Amino acid sequence: MSHEQLKKALSETLIPEYEQSVPETAPHEFSPAFEKKMKALIRRREKSYYRFVNTAGKRVACVAGAVLVLSALSVMKADAIKNAFRDFSVQFRNVFSTVRPADPHDAPKTIEEKYVVTYPFDEGYQIDYQYESDTLCSITYRKGDTTVFFDQYTKELFDADVNTEDAEMIPYTVDGREAIFFLDNLGAYHLIWDDGDYILYLLANVDKETFLEIADSIKKAE
Amino acid sequence: MITVFIAALETEYERSLFEQWYLRYRQTMYAVAYGVLHNREDAEDAVHQTFINLAEKYEKAASVPESEMKAFIIVITRNTAINLYRRNKREAEQLTTLEDDSEPVETDFFEQIDYEMLVQTIAALPKKYKDVLFLRFVQELSAKEVAELTGIPAETVRKRTERAKKLLKLSLERSGIIVS
Incomplete structure (x- = not known):
C-alpha cells in the first residue's frame, strides 16, 4: 500500500513545524543528579555487553522483550515470584522487567566499602572496562566472546531494566537474603542481590558452575 | 535509572552516537519537556526517560536520517513528557469524540x-x-x-x-x- 505522497506531505509540513515549536528558553543547568544518571546511561549504552554472532555470521543488536516466562525446572506462581524478591520491587513490563531496591532510603548515599571480584580468571581474560564514582563501581572482564560484568550501586541509584524474556528463574540466596538469579534467553546468568547497603549485579555468559564460583568470590576490598 | 542492554556495537562511531544525541539535543529536549510539564524535576525526568527509550530502541533511532533527527527527538520527548504528566495526574487517555467508522482509511x-x-x-x-x-x-x-x-x-x-x-x-x- 503506497503512502509516498502522504509521507512527503507529512515530512515537509511537520519537520519544520516541530523544529520551530521548541520554546525559546535560556540554557538549562541540569541538576547533578541528572548528569550522574545520564553519564551512567551513556556509559552503559556505549559498552558492548557481549558480541553475539548469529547464524549468518553478522553481529546483531539483541534487545529482548517479552513478559517473564517460568521455567519448568523452578515453577513458581506469580505471587511467589513477587514475594521471592522481598528486597526488591520488581515491575514486569513488556520490554524488560524493572528492578529497584524495595527500601533505598536508609542505605549509604555513596559507596563507602567497595566490592571486588577475586575469582582467579585465567590469562586470556582482560579488564575491558572499569568505572568508579561515588555511586557506581563497574568492571568488565572479557575473553573472546565471554564477558563478565560486575557492578556495585548505591541503592538510590539502582533502577535496572533487565532482560527477562523467557528467563529461567532460579531460587537463590546470598548470605541468607533472597537474590534475583536467572538465566536469560541469550545464555547469560544474572545475579542481583542486596547486601544491606548496596546493590550488587553480576552478569556473565559463562556456565552456571563458573558463574556461581565468580559470585562466591565477590568480597569487600581489604 | 540504569538500563542493562544486550547489544553488539559495530564501531566506535556507534559507541559515541548516543552521547552525541545527548550533547546536541538535551537542551532542546528539556525545553520541550518543560513546556509540557512546567516543572524542572519532571522535565529532567522526561528527558532522562526519553534517552532510556532511545537507548532501548537504539537501532531504530540510529536509522533516522540526520535531517529528521531533531524533529524525531522533539516528538518523542513531547509525548514522553505528556505521558509523564498523565501518569502524575492519573489521567486516563481521553479518546476523541470522532465517530468510529468501522472501515479503516486506506492510505x-x-x-x-x-x-x-x-x-x-x-x-x-x-x-x-x-x-x-x-x-x-x-x-x-x-x-x-x-x-x-x-x-x-x-x-x-x-x-x-x-x-x-x-x-x-x-x-x-x-x-x-x-x-x-
Whole structure:
C-alpha cells in the first residue's frame, strides 16, 4: 500500500513545524543528579555487553522483550515470584522487567566499602572496562566472546531494566537474603542481590558452575 | 535509572552516537519537556526517560536520517513528557469524540489528493494526530515501536493512527476535495 505522497506531505509540513515549536528558553543547568544518571546511561549504552554472532555470521543488536516466562525446572506462581524478591520491587513490563531496591532510603548515599571480584580468571581474560564514582563501581572482564560484568550501586541509584524474556528463574540466596538469579534467553546468568547497603549485579555468559564460583568470590576490598 | 542492554556495537562511531544525541539535543529536549510539564524535576525526568527509550530502541533511532533527527527527538520527548504528566495526574487517555467508522482509511486515498491541499490539511490537524502520523508514516515505526519510545500504549497508538487518518480524510472531504 503506497503512502509516498502522504509521507512527503507529512515530512515537509511537520519537520519544520516541530523544529520551530521548541520554546525559546535560556540554557538549562541540569541538576547533578541528572548528569550522574545520564553519564551512567551513556556509559552503559556505549559498552558492548557481549558480541553475539548469529547464524549468518553478522553481529546483531539483541534487545529482548517479552513478559517473564517460568521455567519448568523452578515453577513458581506469580505471587511467589513477587514475594521471592522481598528486597526488591520488581515491575514486569513488556520490554524488560524493572528492578529497584524495595527500601533505598536508609542505605549509604555513596559507596563507602567497595566490592571486588577475586575469582582467579585465567590469562586470556582482560579488564575491558572499569568505572568508579561515588555511586557506581563497574568492571568488565572479557575473553573472546565471554564477558563478565560486575557492578556495585548505591541503592538510590539502582533502577535496572533487565532482560527477562523467557528467563529461567532460579531460587537463590546470598548470605541468607533472597537474590534475583536467572538465566536469560541469550545464555547469560544474572545475579542481583542486596547486601544491606548496596546493590550488587553480576552478569556473565559463562556456565552456571563458573558463574556461581565468580559470585562466591565477590568480597569487600581489604 | 540504569538500563542493562544486550547489544553488539559495530564501531566506535556507534559507541559515541548516543552521547552525541545527548550533547546536541538535551537542551532542546528539556525545553520541550518543560513546556509540557512546567516543572524542572519532571522535565529532567522526561528527558532522562526519553534517552532510556532511545537507548532501548537504539537501532531504530540510529536509522533516522540526520535531517529528521531533531524533529524525531522533539516528538518523542513531547509525548514522553505528556505521558509523564498523565501518569502524575492519573489521567486516563481521553479518546476523541470522532465517530468510529468501522472501515479503516486506506492510505492510498491520500495519494490521489492535491498535494498542496494535503499539506494544508495536515498543518491543521491536532498535535497528537500529527505526532502519530509522523512517527508511523515518516519514521515508519510500528505501533509497538511508538509505544516503546513514547510510553503511549500500543493499542492507543493504533487507534490514534486510525483516527488521525479519518480526521485527515474528513477534513479533506469537507474542503470539497474530490478524489478522482
